[in-house]
Amino acid sequence: MFKTIKNDLPASIVVFFVALPLCLGIALASGAPLFSGLIAGIVGGIVVGAMSGSNIGVSGPAAGLAAIVLVAINSLGYQNFLVAVVLGGIIQLVFGALRLGIIGYFFPSSVIKGMLTGIGIIIILKQIPYFFGMDKNPQGDFAFLQVDGKNTITELLNAINALISGNISVGATVIALIAMAILILWSNVLSKKGKIFQLVQGPLVAVVVGIIFYVVTQGGSMNLESSHLVSVPVPDSFDSFKSQFNFPNFGALGNMEVWITGFTIALVASLETLLCVEATDKLDPHKNVTPTNRELFAQGTGNIVSGMIGGLPITQVIVRSSANIQSGGVSKMSAIIHGFFLLISVIVIPKLLNMIPLSVLAAVLFIVGFKLAKPSTFKSMFSLGWKQWVPFMVTILGIVFVDLLWGIFLGLVVGILIIMIKSYQNSHFLHKEGEDVDDGRIKMTLAEEVTFFNKGAILKELDNIPADSFLELDVTKTRYLDNDIIEILEDFGLKARERNVTVKLISERGIEENPKSYIEFFKREIKRKYPA
Structure with missing residues (x-):
């Protein structure tokens, strides 16, 4: 792993600057002590990073759990809630032992791409107020409804109104524009000029310039407020440092609500992690495949450790993971080192960290968001047709206007509905030949798998066969036939005689034309090919 340190060290610095405000903001949105978010970030980097099989995934407190955590803390109290976090970690270990990591593979690619793009848009939208020094709440609230009662749209409208009226923080805006210029210049020009510009990343330079700007402008017209x-x-x-840690009250193990909360945390955290694993593997330029069951073990261990010392629940998170990939991270060392940076910084240099302007970090996240939600992504998904485009857009809209998990759920539901519609219409399971020739001969070929999804379409086609026709029914390619379809075909055998429809059944055993024992023959054939 140390062979790639020249790539991982600069990437870890970028991830550190992205993770720091997000850890604090998610803690605020969760109604938890701010330090609990930092604990989760440290454990997610060091513990989960070391145990994970992912080369580029980064774990920490997740915005997707904020609403669940907020309700649980208000209901249980913080120390009882920490017991639920520990239980959630243990349940994740059980999930890993049961090999449930495969669940993430059942989500369509269009939904995964929609998730990445939606998160990119959310990042951009959420950073606009910070860019102009308008929103004084810490970053990290990625839901549509915010912790202060406002929402994404109202925050944007306030920022636009302030920009038009000139009622913005001049200092925050100026340093944000300078930081953005540095990042673009570094990425597009300087990084190609020499190794020094690849080793020292643009975000680090932007942050250093931001700290210098804050110090120099104190007391002046562009002075930055502490907010x-x-x-x-x-x-x-x-x-006082030690007093920031909280510890679980295991006397609450008899409380059923603690167990329910623990299971909810385990389920949601596992699902969010597996989806992020699928997404980061798609973003990974080296196309490594993360062992999902091992990831559940790593996440479960991380949640046990985090809960034991007062931290928030942990998942793998796409914002930090994508920042890691875009900054050139190659191995898990970048995630681990970023965790150590968080640990050292909160102990050694907290005052220096408190000089970093939020608008500079907003500029860094702008770049991350744009790379996730590039216009070329929309173009490529549209070119794939409506079956990919619709779930993709529904996922994006759900994430932007509700939250991450709802967006994924809506996209998945739409994807399943499209599969059902196309299965109903699918010409491959029911192929008709010769119906344009006026000789009364029709050929139908059933596909390899015919399920109850196809029931309506097959009924419709069989009912439309005119009287006095000749039907050739080919089942030689069929490997699975649902019992619902067998019943339909059995019923059609009776109707065929009434309507004088001659049926020729083609199977692996041969051909039988309009036998008196048609139904028995078909049953025999089905039982032989598809034994229970």
Whole structure:
């Protein structure tokens, strides 16, 4: 792993600057102590990063769990809630032992791509107020409805109105524009000029320039207020640092609500992790495949450790993972090192961290968001046809206007409905030949798999066969036939005689034309080919 340190170290710095405000913001949105978000980020980097089989995935507190955590903390109290986090981790270990990591593979590619694009759009939309120094709540709230009662649209409208009226933070806007210029220049020009520009990443330079800007402009017309800066808890002594940790109250194990919360955390965190694993594997330029059951073990261990010392629940998260990929991270060392950076920074340099302007970090996240939601992605998905485009767009709209999990759920539902519609219409399971020739001969060929999804279409086609016709029914390619379809064909055998329809059944055993024992023959053939 250390062979790729020249790639992983710069990437870890970028992930660190992306993760720091997100850890704090998700803790705020969850109604938890701010330090709990940092604990989850540290454990997600060091513990989960070391155990995970993913080369480029980064774990930490997840915005998708914020609503669940907020309700649970209000209902149980924080120390009882930590018991649920530990239980959630144990249940994830059970999920891994049961090999449930395969679940992530059952989500359509259009939904996964929609998830990535939707998150990219959310990142961009959420950073606009910070870019202009308008939103004074910490970052990390990725749901449509925000912790302060506002929503994405109202925040954007406020930012636009402030921009038009000139009622913005001049200092925050100026340094954000400078940071954006540095990032674009570094990415498009300087990174191709020499190794030094590849080793020292643009986001680090932008952050350093932001700190210098804050120090230089203090007391001036472009002075940045403390609300426009990162806010890391600053302990006065070792005792005050130690007091920031909370520990679970295991006396609450008898409370059924704690167990329900633990199972909910395990289920949602596992699902979000598996979807992020699928997404990051698609983004990975080296196309590594993450062992999903091992990932559940890693996440479960991370949640046990995080819950034991007062941290929030952990999942693999796409924002940090995509930032890692885009910054050139190659191995799991980038995730691990970013965790150590979080740990060292909150102990050694919290005051320095609190000089970083949020608008600079907004500029960094703008770039991350744009790379996830590139216009070329929309173009390529549209070119694939409506069956890919519709679930893709529904997922995006659900994520932008509700939240991550609802967006994925809606996209999956639409994807399943499209499969059912196309299965109903699918010409491959019912192929008709010769109906344009006026000799009364019709050929129908059943596909390899015919299920109850096809029931309506087959009924319609069989009922439309005119009287006095000759039907050639070919089942030689069929390998699975649902019992519903068998019943339909049995019933049609009776109707065929009444309507003087001659039936020639073609199977692997041969051909039989309009036998008196048609139904028995068909039953015999089905039982032989598809034994229970």
